Amino acid sequence: MESYQYLLDYFENSPPIIKGVWILSAVFFISVIILTTYLKILRSRLRKNEKKVAEYQKEYESDLITYLYAGNEEDVISAEQQIIVDKLRSCASDEFKRRVIVSTLLRLRNEISGEMADAIQKLYFQSGLISFALKRLKSKKWYVVAKGIRELTQLHIKEVHDKIALLVNHPKKEIRKEVQLYLVTLFHFDGLQFLDVLQTQLSEWDQIQLLEVLQRFDEQEIPDINPWLKSTNDSVVAFALKLAKIYNQFEVKDTLIELLSHPQKKIRVDAIHVLSHLQVFEAKTILKNNFDKLSQEEQIEFFKLLENLCETSDEPFLLTQTTHQNFEIKLSVLKILKTLSNEKFKDLKDFSTDADYVKIYEFLAYNES
Amino acid sequence: MNTSTTEIILFIIHSLFFIYAVFAIASYVILAIISAIETKEYMKKNSFVNYKEILSSTISPSISIIAPAYNESLNIIENVRSLLSSHYVNYDVIIVNDGSKDDSLEKLIVAYDLVKVNFLINQQIPTKPIRAGVFKSTNPAFEKLTVVDKENGGKADALNMGLNISDNQYVACIDVDCLLLENALQKMVKPFLEVTEEKVIATGGVIRIANSCIIKNGKLLDVNLPKKLIEKAQILEYLRAFLLGRMAWSRLNGLLVISGAFGLFDKKIAIEVGGYDTNTVGEDMEIIVRMRRYMQEIKEKYRVAYIPDPLCWTEAPDNYKIFISQRNRWTRGTIETLRKHRKIAFNKKYKSLGMLSYPYWLFFERLAPVIEVIGIVYFTILMALNEVRWDYAIAFIVLAYFFTILFSIVAIFSEELTYHQYKKKGTGFKLLLITALEPFVLHPFILYAAIRGNIDYYFNKKKKWGEMTRKGMAKA
Numbered sequence: 001m002e003s004y005q006y007l008l009d010y011f012e013n014s015p016p017i018i019k020g021v022w023i024l025s026a027v028f029f030i031s032v033i034i035l036t037t038y039l040k041i042l043r044s045r046l047r048k049n050e051k052k053v054a055e056y057q058k059e060y061e062s063d064l065i066t067y068l069y070a071g072n073e074e075d076v077i078s079a080e081q082q083i084i085v086d087k088l089r090s091c092a093s094d095e096f097k098r099r100v101i102v103s104t105l106l107r108l109r110n111e112i113s114g115e116m117a118d119a120i121q122k123l124y125f126q127s128g129l130i131s132f133a134l135k136r137l138k139s140k141k142w143y144v145v146a147k148g149i150r151e152l153t154q155l156h157i158k159e160v161h162d163k164i165a166l167l168v169n170h171p172k173k174e175i176r177k178e179v180q181l182y183l184v185t186l187f188h189f190d191g192l193q194f195l196d197v198l199q200t201q202l203s204e205w206d207q208i209q210l211l212e213v214l215q216r217f218d219e220q221e222i223p224d225i226n227p228w229l230k231s232t233n234d235s236v237v238a239f240a241l242k243l244a245k246i247y248n249q250f251e252v253k254d255t256l257i258e259l260l261s262h263p264q265k266k267i268r269v270d271a272i273h274v275l276s277h278l279q280v281f282e283a284k285t286i287l288k289n290n291f292d293k294l295s296q297e298e299q300i301e302f303f304k305l306l307e308n309l310c311e312t313s314d315e316p317f318l319l320t321q322t323t324h325q326n327f328e329i330k331l332s333v334l335k336i337l338k339t340l341s342n343e344k345f346k347d348l349k350d351f352s353t354d355a356d357y358v359k360i361y362e363f364l365a366y367n368e369s
Numbered sequence: 370m371n372t373s374t375t376e377i378i379l380f381i382i383h384s385l386f387f388i389y390a391v392f393a394i395a396s397y398v399i400l401a402i403i404s405a406i407e408t409k410e411y412m413k414k415n416s417f418v419n420y421k422e423i424l425s426s427t428i429s430p431s432i433s434i435i436a437p438a439y440n441e442s443l444n445i446i447e448n449v450r451s452l453l454s455s456h457y458v459n460y461d462v463i464i465v466n467d468g469s470k471d472d473s474l475e476k477l478i479v480a481y482d483l484v485k486v487n488f489l490i491n492q493q494i495p496t497k498p499i500r501a502g503v504f505k506s507t508n509p510a511f512e513k514l515t516v517v518d519k520e521n522g523g524k525a526d527a528l529n530m531g532l533n534i535s536d537n538q539y540v541a542c543i544d545v546d547c548l549l550l551e552n553a554l555q556k557m558v559k560p561f562l563e564v565t566e567e568k569v570i571a572t573g574g575v576i577r578i579a580n581s582c583i584i585k586n587g588k589l590l591d592v593n594l595p596k597k598l599i600e601k602a603q604i605l606e607y608l609r610a611f612l613l614g615r616m617a618w619s620r621l622n623g624l625l626v627i628s629g630a631f632g633l634f635d636k637k638i639a640i641e642v643g644g645y646d647t648n649t650v651g652e653d654m655e656i657i658v659r660m661r662r663y664m665q666e667i668k669e670k671y672r673v674a675y676i677p678d679p680l681c682w683t684e685a686p687d688n689y690k691i692f693i694s695q696r697n698r699w700t701r702g703t704i705e706t707l708r709k710h711r712k713i714a715f716n717k718k719y720k721s722l723g724m725l726s727y728p729y730w731l732f733f734e735r736l737a738p739v740i741e742v743i744g745i746v747y748f749t750i751l752m753a754l755n756e757v758r759w760d761y762a763i764a765f766i767v768l769a770y771f772f773t774i775l776f777s778i779v780a781i782f783s784e785e786l787t788y789h790q791y792k793k794k795g796t797g798f799k800l801l802l803i804t805a806l807e808p809f810v811l812h813p814f815i816l817y818a819a820i821r822g823n824i825d826y827y828f829n830k831k832k833k834w835g836e837m838t839r840k841g842m843a844k845a
Contacts, residue, residue: 021764025771028768028771028774039778040797042782043797046792047792147417203562203563203565204561205559205563208428209419211428328491359489360489366487
């Protein structure tokens with residue numbers, strides 16, 4: 001009691017700064033105690049949740065499998081299926097359980113196809129889960145909307161196309177990305193119509209994802225990509241260039257040639273790359289005539305094109321470039337000259353004393369033997 | 370000096386210490402708050418990202434993993450296997466054997482069926498010459514592997530050789546003994562592909578401590594808390610640094626360092642700035658500062674991104690000797706980099722780099738241990754003169770101690786609410802216990818190493834890299 005009184009007196013008689021420091025220390029100490037207790041609760045809860053998720057997953061998986069195999073041919077819901085639908089409907093009102101049901105449905109949906117997949121989709125409607133996803137689309141929180149769209153994409157719900165298409169130019173890029181994936185996953189090349197109205201940039205990441213989705217549907221007819229190659233949105237042009245390359249769109253070669261004078265260097269470089277892939281000879285002449293005006297990146301890409309499309313008539317031009325300062329170009333030039341004529345290549349041995357030239361020459365000569 | 374003059378001087382000294390401490394604590398709190406906001410946003414954004422498509426895409430950008438190796442014979446085979454087991458499609462692995470005196474190269478040749486090949490190197494960055502040559506595997510299973518054997522030139526020189534050899538758009542510079550998770554590359558490359566309004570020049574990853582973790586065939590099977598106090602304390606320290614520090618700097622686009630253990634770079638820019646500096650022991654920090662400086666000077670919008678996911682696991686020092694040697698090197702690296710780029714300091718031309726990042730590093734990283742030691746010396750003198758106001762001293766020491774504990778607990782919370790890697794029962798209690806012990810079992814050694822680093826920097830210029838003996842990670 002005495003020591004308690006002593007501490008109290010000490011505190012009372014301390015200068016204000018010391019009082020403040022002790023008060024702050026007490027606040028920190030109490031915070032430490034509270035956080036320590038909460039950490040204990042949090043860790044236990046996380047562990048319990050993990051266990052609960054595993055248990056529910058097992059239970060719902062078994063229910064879903066029963067549902068899938070309890071169907072009858074008359075396309076009418078069987079009594080056994082109805083029990084499962086009712087159970088899932090009641091569980092879906094609990095957010096935690098709903099999350100587990102949806103993740104189990106999605107996992108199963110990815111593993112099966114055909115009638116079984118259709119049945120999963122039917123169950124998604126019957127159990128009322130769709131209404132929760134639709135509610136998510138109206139949320140003010142962007143990540144809730146994005147997750148909702150993802151769920152609808154993964155369960156192939158085409159019926160909400162119009163609602164989702166409205167979000168094509170949503171200010172949040174994560175939502176736009178999900179919208180694009182929804183449209184392309186469910187409507188394949190037709191889904192790419194969003195490119196006509198897209199006002200924002202389509203990142204490389206988005207482009208790769210869309211192309212990967214599209215490559216799953218190779219039976220589809222490729223739409224006319226000319227309008228996208230002429231788009232005022234540079235990222236749409238870049239994406240169309242990738243489409244032109246992957247789907248060998250030789251018919252757009254005139255537009256591709258026009259892109260050689262696009263104001264964006266990256267687009268010009270990509271256009272040369274696609275023209276090289278499609279082996280468009282006209283491009284070679286245009287680029288050769290404008291060679292000195294090209295940026296270094298364009299020149300490097302042009303030589304890659306030449307490696308594909310070289311002819312003996314290119315020899316005089318190539319010889320003027322053997323002393324080019326860029327290592328990659330020098331390598332390309334010598335490689336092409338060697339391809340055109342091994343004999344003439346041998347005569348080039350002492351053409352230059354430049355260290356890089358000598359190194360490249362020796363490398364190519366050595367590889368020959 | 371009369372009494373009043375002495376009192377004024379003492380008052381100024383006390384005020385300076387006080388102001389410095391207030392600013393330091395305020396900066397930690399602000400950074401922690403910003404980190405929390407950034408982490409929350411990152412978790413939301415990435416909770417539904419599908420990495421599988423990028424993973425399998427052949428049009429995904431090409432990446433070279435560059436891993437310098439010096440006398441790594443003990444673990445080199447396992448380590449290379451781990452690097453070759455990434456699920457990313459478009460990548461290769463370049464191991465640069467930096468003049469090892471052991472049998473690393475011979476082991477690699479046998480294990481991976483390597484043969485010497487004729488290889489054309491575009492020597493864009495000067496390096497030490499090739500020693501035994503460039504090797505590729507005859508086994509198609511290891512076609513992604515290239516081994517370069519060169520004369521010893523240090524880690525930076527080996528990384529520069531990797532930059533010269535790589536034919537890819539991006540380079541992941543890593544320590545050969547690091548364990549990369551299978552999805553590490555696609556997560557790290559995402560910012561480069563995703564950000565459209567700025568150019569991403571580099572991405573840094575979190576480094577986690579793998580001591581006592583179970584690893585099999587290059588895969589992390591089980592995360593455990595190590596037994597030794599020094600290892601556990603480093604886990605806590607890494608959690609604080611990566612989850613509460615770098616995450617905030619990433620949001621402020623002010624990251625000055627990407628850990629040398631794992632970082633992904635835009636190769637073109639890394640080469641344009643001249644590659645790694647071979648004259649510093651802090652090459653990982655120095656190249657980032659130089660790349661940032663370069664981007665500022667060419668007036669191009671850029672970003673250094675940061676991925677908080679636990680993607681890279683490494684072995685941390687398990688004894689004080691090696692720990693001190695490591696931290697000594699980190700200190701010298703920081704001093705060297707800050708000195709080399711002192712032009713940036715408080716220079717408006719470099720915007721946040723010059724006005725925020727650099728000053729923060731100078732005051733709260735570079736000078737912090739020096740100021741702390743000055744404070745300790747000053748306190749000792751006062752004690753000797755019997756001039757200590759113990760009521761003040763005790764109150765402030767207690768406050769600092771509780772703040773340290775609280776800050777560490779916040780870091781643990783951040784970990785629990787995001788990645789929750791230390792799941793086992795009882796681990797939480799052990800981590801909490803470490804928050805109380807760390808100021809005694811780790812901090813004094815960090816301080817000692819930092820002071821030794823300062824002394825070595827100014828008086829022992831010959832000192833380069835310290836010693837790091839590998840024990841190898843625990844295998845299943």
